[in-house]
Amino acid sequence: MEQNNRTLYTILVFSENLAGLLNQITAVFTRRQVNIESLNVSASSIKGVHKYTITCYSDKETVDKITRQIEKKIDVLQANYFTDDEIFIEECGLIKISTPVMLENPQVSRYIRIHDANIVEVNPTYSIITKNGLTEDIESLYHALRDCGCVLQYVRSGRIAITKSCIEHLTEYLSEREQKYMASK
Amino acid sequence: MKDPITGAEALMRSLENEGVDVLFGYPGGAIMPSFDALYDHKKKLNHILVRHEQAAAHAAQGYARVSGKVGCCIVTSGPGVTNTITGIADAMMDSTPLVVIAGQVGAAFLGSDAFQEVDLVGVTQPITKWAYQIRRPEDVAWAVSRAFYIAKSGRPGPVVLDFAKNAQVGTCEYEPQHIDFIRSYVPVPEMDTDAVQVAADMINASRRPLVLVGQGVELGGAQKELVDFLEKIDAPAGCTLLGLSALASDHPLNMGMLGMHGSLASNVKTQECDLLIAVGMRFDDRITGKLSTYATQAKKIHFDIDPSEINKNVKVDLAVLGDCKETLAAVTEMVSKKSHREWIDSFAPFKEKEQKMVIDKEVYPTEGPIKMGEVVNCVTEETGNKAILVTDVGQNQMMAARYFKFTQKRSIVTSGGMGTMGFGIPAAIGATFGAPERDVCLFLGDGGMQMTIQEFGTIMEQQAPVKIILLNNNYLGNVRQWQAMFFNRRYSFTPMTNPDFEKIASAYNIPCQTVVDRKDLKDAVKKMMATKGPYLLQVAVEEEGNVLPMCEPGHDVDDMTMEFK
Incomplete structure (x- = not known):
């Protein structure tokens, strides 16, 4: 990006x-x-x-x-x-929407399906949607729902990432450090 | 089972365990339990009572810089320790090993804005190598050992221990600790022999090498390795302010100080060399002048212990990480013996130019008011160039750096990175404890002197043999010089209305003399050096004297102003 x-x-x-x-x-x-x-x-x-x-x-x-x-x-x-190509990335979005609007407008549940999001809570007042993925995916769902006028709250987590490398550098580094220290004794 | 002891007592034993023999400090509420314990240890731990906590930090710096050991101070919480902040920041900039122990309110009161509470770890984190709060007596031995290990290992620096009162009075079983390994901390990067080989190849291929000597050479104890290296490759060298005594001033390859008020030759040749070899220095802006034009013609090798210094200011072609004592020796082994006669001779015309245009007028004047440079020269000659030089900050510092001569290592104590006025007097006191067998000569101005003048009290009490040379021009001279050069001579708040310094000195029982006439200077210096104990020599110097040559801020490093009227 x-x-x-x-x-x-x-x-x-x-x-x-x-x-x-x-x-x-x-x-x-x-x-x-x-x-x-x-x-x-x-x-x-x-x-x-x-x-x-x-x-x-x-x-x-x-x-x-x-x-x-x-x-x-x-x-x-x-x-x-x-950079983004060197790591696996994930973020999580939470969106609270109005249940009456969702029931009125079939577009809302369609967007949730298309974006492969989950509904984790439904009550007569509101529903809660979770969506994992990249920033763009989460933002895309949020914008679609916002345009339907049903969003009550929205929050997106910070990025978490794991390296794609086949070597676990930190583990190796730590054992190397300990070994060298022991050897110096 | 061992008898439990208090955390305060554990602190004293831990300090003794670390080989501490001198502490600079000032008692107060939250550190009282530790001072109470100190009362029983005062034979081994010589506590020097300063008159203001800032001086405790600077004195510990002076002690550390000349002795190579960790400087240690002990002060109370709140204002006590915030007064040491300038010294801590100074030690961080100049890589001086320091352990500052401060009292803190009891753990139960933390965060409640209790009396004399300050978030010390929060305040000092950005200016320390490590800052830690001791909340339990059983952590004392571990924390003290870790503090000393971090302060002195690798690139040295200051460490703060924030010692909660409950941890001082609470009891624990004491077991001496000896920490010499922290898995997250690599004090000395391992030498890469490939890099050393590449360095050797670059040096062998060079026809006009120039070596930049920094304080890293002193910190690494690599003074001899440096000389061996220089002599084998026959390369001229320039020194940074803090690196001045790493190489004897009279060594034929020493081309003088680098940078803003450095020697013309070393700065001009920086822009002509084909290989720049920086050893244990950090390319400060006072050294490089305008960065974008700095030595762009040259390939550059950087020997340093701190990976975060590489490419920080100046991009280099090769980094040789490690302890320069080891890396210099290794590269010396690999390079071929060289002679660069012609290149070295090419420095001479610039030395002559500076001699004629600046040095002769500054050091050997025959008429007019006394010049700062001639005072420095007179003192260094009288000491046989063997004394420790301590300076304050400003014109006095630059003149002393330019004209004081060094024959021994670890002989300059000055505030380089921070440029702390008021550093001089306390640092000189510390230096007398760090090297009791050597002469300590302090140069300062009438401005800086008054920032820590209360330390005359410490000098009096300890009879600390500091030879204080006050270059009095009744101005904040360095700022006045800049006002003259860059602000149209508008002397905004630089003229000083000064007290009678002789009267102040005599109130503290410090022998004193004032010199106004050139003809009295030499005898006065002789008398000062022959006097046992402290001495104040006040010299009335030219009021509007300027430090020259000067590479003005933002100018190319070889563009030096030689005259200013």
Whole structure:
């Protein structure tokens, strides 16, 4: 994705689970006046390691500097940046719509079907739709429903991403670090 | 089972365990339990009571810079520790190992705006290598050990420990810790021998190499490796401000300081070399001048320990990551012995030009008011070029950097990246504790002196043998120079109405002399150096003296103003 000659980069950061790290990471963006488009923090597959998925529009040079300055933080294990073709991406959208409008206008349920979305709650007042996918897919459903005049609330999650690489770099890195340290003893 | 001890006592034992012998500090409410514990440890932990917490941080910096050890300070919460912020930021910019221990309100009061509470970790995160809040006594040994390991390893820097009061008074079993591994932290990147080989090939192919020597050489203890390298490839070198004593001033390959007020030759030749070899420096804007034209003709190699410095300001063709003590030795092994006579000789006309147009007038004047440069020259000669130079910030700093001579490593203590006025006096106090066997000469101006003048109290109490040379021109001289050069001589708030500094010194029992006449200068300097303990030498220097040559901001680095009237 491009915007004003800038690419949407996804930065994946792995860190120890210590208080205050999120602040340190976002401060690197603030100092360089780069806006964070989305941010997700969760557990990772390694015990005690947190994973940050951060997206921002930037040029390669800047995102490279940002990533290295993040990695420099003592408790950050690794930071890498990716373009969309290097990762699997997923986002989630939640849309609350008016049930009476949905019943009146057959177009509403048609859009939900076309977009392969799920209805997870129906009551006489409102219904809740969930939609997983890329930003464009979720936005497309939202815009269609909005045009039907039935949307009561809308929210979209930050991006989460997993690398397509066949090598699990972090796992290898950690075991290499431990081995080298043991060998030096 | 071991007898439980308080967290405060655990702190003292942990500090002793880290080999701390001097602490600079100031007591206050939230750190009182630790000062109480310190009372029993004061034989081993020599606590120096400063007169303002900012001075504790700068003194610890001065101590660290000359000794190579971690500087340590201990202060109270809230205003106590916010007063150290300037020193912490300064240490971050200049890669100085520092551990600042601050009191904090009890964990139960955190976030309640309790008396003297400040979100210290939040405040210091951007200006520290690591900031951590100790909330439980059992974490003290771990946190202190980790703090010292982080502060001194790799590229050094400041660490803050925010020590909650309940963790000071609570008890724990103490087990000494020795942390030397953090899995998320790679202090020294592994040397890439392929990169070293490529560097060697580039150096072998070069006909006009120029080496830029930074503080990394001092921090890595690679002074000898640097000389071996320079002499084998016969390459001229320029030093950054903080790298000045990494290479002896009189070494034939030393072409002087780089950058804004550096030597004409080193700056001109930066734009003529075919290979720029930067060692342990970070291409600060004061070094490069206009970035877009900086050494564009040259290939560039950057030896550094910090991967985030590579391509940060100047794009380089090759990075050699690692400890320069190791990488310089490795590349020296691989390069062939070279001679660059013609290239080195080509520096001479520029040295002569600078000598004639600037140095002769500044250092050897025969009439008119005393010049700053001649004072510096007089002092460095009297010390046999063996003293430690401490400076404040401004004209005094640039003049001292230009004309003080170095023969020993770790001999310059100055605030480079931050440019902190008021740094001089406390840093010089710290330096006397870090290198008690050496002479410490401090140059400062009448402006900077008054920013931390309260530390005369510390000097008096400790009889810290600081030789203070006050270059008094009754101006905030550096700003006045810029106003003269770039703001149409509109001296907006730079003239100073000064007190009688001799009276102040005598109130603190510091011997003092004022020199107004050129003919009295030499004897006065002799007398100062012969006096045991502290001394203030005030020199009335030319009021509107300028530091030259100068690469004006935004100009190409070789475009230096040689004269300004």
